[in-house]
Amino acid sequence: MKVTVERASLLKALGHVHRVVERRSTIPILSNVLVRAESEGLGLKATDLDIEVTETIRADVTQPGATTVPAHVIYDIVRKLPDGAQVSLEATGEAGQMVLRSGRSKFTLQTLPESDFPDLAAGEMSVSFAVKPADLRKLVEKTQFAISTEETRYYLNGIYFHTIESEGETVLRAVATDGHRLARAQMPAPEGATGMPGVIVPRKAVAEILKLVEEGGELIRVELSPAKIRVTFDSVVLTSKLIDGTFPDYQRVIPSGNDKSLIVDREQFAKAVDRVSTISSERGRAVKLAIADGRVTLSVNNPDSGSATEEVEVEYEASPLDIGFNARYLLDITSQLDGDTALFKLADPGSPTLIQDKEGAPALYVLMPMRV
Amino acid sequence: MPAAAALCRDCLHLAPAAPGARPRCRACGSPRLVAHPELTALAIAHVDCDAFFATIEKRDDPSLADKPVIVGGGRRGVVSTCCYVARTYGVRSAMPMFKALDACPDAVVIRPDIARYAAVGRQVRAMMRDLTPLVEPLSIDEAFLDLSGTERLHGAPPAVTLARFAARVERELGITVSVGLAPNKFLAKIASDLDKPRGFAVIGAAEAAAFLDGKPVGILPGIGAVAQRRLAQAGFATVGRIARADPARLVAVAGRDGLRLKALAEGRDARRVEPERETKSVSAETTFQRDIAVRGELEPILWRLCEKVAARMAADGHATRSVVLKLKTADFKLRTRTVSGLPPTQLATRLYEAGRRLLAEECDGTAFRLIGIGAGDLCDPALADRGDLADPDAPREKSRADAIAALRKRYGQGVVQRGIVLREGK
Numbered sequence: 140m141k142v143t144v145e146r147a148s149l150l151k152a153l154g155h156v157h158r159v160v161e162r163r164s165t166i167p168i169l170s171n172v173l174v175r176a177e178s179e180g181l182g183l184k185a186t187d188l189d190i191e192v193t194e195t196i197r198a199d200v201t202q203p204g205a206t207t208v209p210a211h212v213i214y215d216i217v218r219k220l221p222d223g224a225q226v227s228l229e230a231t232g233e234a235g236q237m238v239l240r241s242g243r244s245k246f247t248l249q250t251l252p253e254s255d256f257p258d259l260a261a262g263e264m265s266v267s268f269a270v271k272p273a274d275l276r277k278l279v280e281k282t283q284f285a286i287s288t289e290e291t292r293y294y295l296n297g298i299y300f301h302t303i304e305s306e307g308e309t310v311l312r313a314v315a316t317d318g319h320r321l322a323r324a325q326m327p328a329p330e331g332a333t334g335m336p337g338v339i340v341p342r343k344a345v346a347e348i349l350k351l352v353e354e355g356g357e358l359i360r361v362e363l364s365p366a367k368i369r370v371t372f373d374s375v376v377l378t379s380k381l382i383d384g385t386f387p388d389y390q391r392v393i394p395s396g397n398d399k400s401l402i403v404d405r406e407q408f409a410k411a412v413d414r415v416s417t418i419s420s421e422r423g424r425a426v427k428l429a430i431a432d433g434r435v436t437l438s439v440n441n442p443d444s445g446s447a448t449e450e451v452e453v454e455y456e457a458s459p460l461d462i463g464f465n466a467r468y469l470l471d472i473t474s475q476l477d478g479d480t481a482l483f484k485l486a487d488p489g490s491p492t493l494i495q496d497k498e499g500a501p502a503l504y505v506l507m508p509m510r511v
Numbered sequence: 512m513p514a515a516a517a518l519c520r521d522c523l524h525l526a527p528a529a530p531g532a533r534p535r536c537r538a539c540g541s542p543r544l545v546a547h548p549e550l551t552a553l554a555i556a557h558v559d560c561d562a563f564f565a566t567i568e569k570r571d572d573p574s575l576a577d578k579p580v581i582v583g584g585g586r587r588g589v590v591s592t593c594c595y596v597a598r599t600y601g602v603r604s605a606m607p608m609f610k611a612l613d614a615c616p617d618a619v620v621i622r623p624d625i626a627r628y629a630a631v632g633r634q635v636r637a638m639m640r641d642l643t644p645l646v647e648p649l650s651i652d653e654a655f656l657d658l659s660g661t662e663r664l665h666g667a668p669p670a671v672t673l674a675r676f677a678a679r680v681e682r683e684l685g686i687t688v689s690v691g692l693a694p695n696k697f698l699a700k701i702a703s704d705l706d707k708p709r710g711f712a713v714i715g716a717a718e719a720a721a722f723l724d725g726k727p728v729g730i731l732p733g734i735g736a737v738a739q740r741r742l743a744q745a746g747f748a749t750v751g752r753i754a755r756a757d758p759a760r761l762v763a764v765a766g767r768d769g770l771r772l773k774a775l776a777e778g779r780d781a782r783r784v785e786p787e788r789e790t791k792s793v794s795a796e797t798t799f800q801r802d803i804a805v806r807g808e809l810e811p812i813l814w815r816l817c818e819k820v821a822a823r824m825a826a827d828g829h830a831t832r833s834v835v836l837k838l839k840t841a842d843f844k845l846r847t848r849t850v851s852g853l854p855p856t857q858l859a860t861r862l863y864e865a866g867r868r869l870l871a872e873e874c875d876g877t878a879f880r881l882i883g884i885g886a887g888d889l890c891d892p893a894l895a896d897r898g899d900l901a902d903p904d905a906p907r908e909k910s911r912a913d914a915i916a917a918l919r920k921r922y923g924q925g926v927v928q929r930g931i932v933l934r935e936g937k
Contacts (some may be wrong), residue, residue, distance in 0.1 A: 288902070291852050295901055318854075320901035392900045491900065505900055 140204025142176035144196060146217060146224040146241065147325075149181075152194040155375050156185040158347060159192050160210040171207035172214075173256045174228060174237070174369040176200045181228075184256070185210050186389070190344050190379045191259040205253040208231040208237050216246055259378050264362035264369060268331035272359055272372075276352040279345055281324035281502050284471045286342050287317035294384030298345050300339035302328045309333050310501075314389050320468050321389060321505040322475070335363055339386055344379035373482060393505055394493050397484035399457035400429060405481040408435075408451055409473040415439045415447040416466035425463040425509040430485075431457055439466070462488045463511030472504045492496045517546035520674045520711055525551075525667075539554070546741070549694075549715035552669040554659040555784065557691040557699035558636060558673075561708035562629050563652035565594035568621050570685040579618040583608050588798040591623055595708060607843075625912030628652075634684055642672055645784045655696050655704075674711060682711075697732060697780035719778025724751035731775050741765075750776045793829060794837075795819040796883025802841040806874040809882055811934045813870060814863050816884045821859035824870035824886060824917065830857040831886035834865040837872055839881035846873060851888055854902065855895040858912050862886060 144184070164170050173184040181198035184191065198353035217226065220241050223418055230237040232249060239246040279298065299314045309328040314321065340348075350361065351372050359369040369378045416426055419441040429436040433455060438448040462485060473481060478496035485492050488511075494504040517528035519536035520543040525906040527535065528546035532929035535542050547909065557730070564582040568577045575644035579597035585589040590611045593602045600615035612618065632651040639646045642665070665672045673690050673845035680688050689710035691702025698714040698882070714722055728750055744762040747753050753761065753776035761769035774780065795816045803809055813836075824830060833851035840846065866884045885906045898905030915927045 289852065291850060291854075292901060316900050318901040387901045387903070392903045499668045500797070507899060 140174045141180050141202040142198050143199045143227045144181050144198040146220050146226050148196045149226055150316040151216045152183050152196045155194050156183045156192045157210040157214040159190045160185045161187050168251050168255045170209055171212035171251055173207050175205035177203050182469040191359040192377050194375045199447040204252045206237055207256050208248040264364045265361040266335040268329040269331050269358040269360050272352040272355050274326050277350045278324045281475050282313045282315040282322040283345055285315040285320050285322040297339040297341040297382045299339050302333050302335055319507050320423050324502045339382035341382050383463050397486040397493055399485040402454040402480050405473055411437050411449045411451050412469050415449050418445055420449040425511045426466040427511040429461050429465045434440050463509040515546045515548045516550040518670050519544055523671055542850050542865050545711045547713040550670050553741040554669045554690045555695055555699050556673055557701045559689050560652035561687045562592050562594050564592035566686045567628055567631055579615050582621050584621050593874045597711045640674035645786050647784045652900055654786045695780035696776050696782050726750045730758045792885050792887040793820050793823050794885030798881045802880050804878040804880035813866050814931050817859040817862040820886050824857050828853045829889045830892040831889055833888040834862055835885040836866050836869040838879050841878040842881055855890050857892050858908055859897045
């Protein structure tokens with residue numbers, strides 16, 4: 140194999156693929172990136188057996204061939220090469236080495252045979268649709284924070300994507316929950332998505348997809364099979380296994396009868412929550428909301444360090460109510476909302492609360508109260 | 512050396528020990544004397560009922576008196592207890608039943624009636640509590656007792672109190688016990704085994720080291736076959752070797768455990784007799800009539816065990832965060848699989864869900880002879896089954912379980928059953 144490539148495009152491509160490589164893998168080949176020179180250019184591929192990312196870049200191929208080299212090492216080398224440099228890669232048959240040259244630098248890397256590199260055989264994809272990067276980004280961003288890390292309920296370790304009829308239109312919906320909070324976002328279903336199977340995309344794939352959509356670009360193609368998802372961004376293709384499990388019936392826990400409406404100035408409210416929670420550095424400390432006519436009194440009590448209260452003016456006309464929430468969760472949710480105001484729909488201090496931008500907004504959040 | 516005291520276990524006469532090879536009680540002439548220099552000073556005892564289950568069976572059916580009796584689970588399963596007649600044939604507890612019957616084909620095999628034995632066990636324990644509040648039960652039929660400071664109360668040293676207790680158990684319950692008296696739990700436990708059945712043995716602090724010297728290290732608590740082999744390879748085959756070893760070297764071989772082993776080997780044991788031992792887990796298991804490899808047949812059995820464990824957790828006020836599945840293969844290999852970090856639960860359905868998932872991974876055609884399910888990492892039931900956004904059914908499941916429990920309490924166990932039990936025996 141012999142190929143010459145621009146440093147900038149190689150760095151960008153390695154940047155995409157090397158992230159899926161686990162720093163400490165017990166299987167040596169998984170630490171490597173597959174480098175394949177062929178007529179279309181230079182192909183790169185990395186996997187952790189759950190996710191696979193491939194990218195093909197323009198390159199000057201003198202002699203086709205393929206090998207694998209340590210992913211983080213080659214990434215670091217290319218990162219440190221000077222801007223505008225040309226990089227040549229040359230693997231010489233049996234020797235088990237690849238030589239990387241650029242300007243006056245020369246690196247010799249140990250290789251492992253290409254034939255050992257695992258293939259995350261994607262197989263037949265039954266569903267295929269295109270979506271704008273900005274739309275997919277919104278779905279992911281608004282729900283990602285609620286993904287659970289709890290291992291026993293593995294089916295919560297991802298975002299649940301599915302299509303559903305909602306107010307006369309078919310929507311593509313993303314839902315994540317860790318049991319304490321639930322996030323739901325949706326967009327009109329793209330053509331071809333209707334009737335897709337409900338899939339749970341694991342947390343790591345979600346994070347990679349988010350990084351790739353943040354780069355913008357043209358339409359993204361999403362393909363699904365019962366066990367895998369493939370997302371194609373221009374020249375980058377990410378394939379991931381799906382979580383094999385049943386997502387809980389989330390619709391039942393979205394409260395529909397909460398009749399006490401509280402409207403807050405989103406930013407002012409978030410800042411006040413952030414301020415009063417300073418008194419307790421401990422995660423999971425409750426902030427108490429004493430809600431009465433036109434006013435919420437936020438308070439945090441920490442027996443070790445003191446207490447804090449702050450009053451916020453709000454719109455509220457129902458009977459007074461005291462309710463507690465995890466301050467962190469409250470901030471997570473208010474930072475995901477878009478509007479100037481946020482609408483809380485409450486029932487009682489023991490029941491889940493619904494939080495939205497406004498009545499009927501596509502994104503909604505459900506938060507379990509804490510005892511205070 | 513102080514003059515040894517001799518206690519007659521029949522008439523409780525306590526006198527300075529008389530010289531002679533076979534002394535008898537000077538008051539009643541009985542040969543059942545215990546003599547020891549530290550006899551009146553020692554206060555920690557281990558009391559163990561002799562062949563407990565078998566003895567009860569013999570007591571309740573005198574025709575069995577001189578027959579070899581084995582209590583255990585049918586042709587399959589293992590010997591849980593065998594009487595001393597059966598032991599002369601080489602039968603031992605924990606021996607697979609088929610082997611026991613090979614050794615002693617004429618044995619009378621009796622299925623254990625644990626409820627009946629437990630009732631007798633409670634009677635024995637009540638009598639122990641008459642002696643001291645410091646009773647630490649180890650199982651249904653054995654316990655540690657700390658009789659320190661009871662001399663005034665009972666008007667006699669602990670040795671006499673214990674002999675009186677042993678006589679009372681025999682007289683009132685018709686079973687026999689063996690007593691080990693020593694300065695600590697470790698030695699007391701060894702002592703109770705020395706003179707079985709109907710025994711009374713004493714190991715004093717002064718002779719402990721000499722007594723332990725040539726014993727295999729397996730005698731030390733916590734040293735099983737594997738550890739014993741490892742220690743032997745390092746040159747520690749006997750307790751005496753450990754007692755004389757350099758502590759640093761012991762720590763190198765046995766790790767943190769090394770220093771504990773050294774203390775025990777020297778006859779020192781600082782563990783106190785703890786009257787209430789905290790429950791760490793709740794479990795149930797069963798051995799099958801015949802080996803089972805099919806998941807569909809194992810599941811109903813697992814379900815019944817889950818119900819049992821859940822009922823016991825509810826009765827004792829526990830909930831759990833981890834489930835342990837235990838399987839024994841047809842060739843006696845033990846497999847345990849654990850799932851931890853579960854949301855706290857007290858429900859049979861939740862135990863079953865977790866157990867069933869673990870079971871699914873083990874059902875690869877292997878035939879099993881035993882299945883068990885355990886609940887570990889116990890916690891406050893107030894935290895259990897509260898449900899959350901990802902688990903909205905938990906509170907309903909809990910009230911359903913409560914309703915079923917109430918029905919069963921009123922109308923009997925069989926009044927409500929899950930459909931899965933109908934699969935049993937198919």
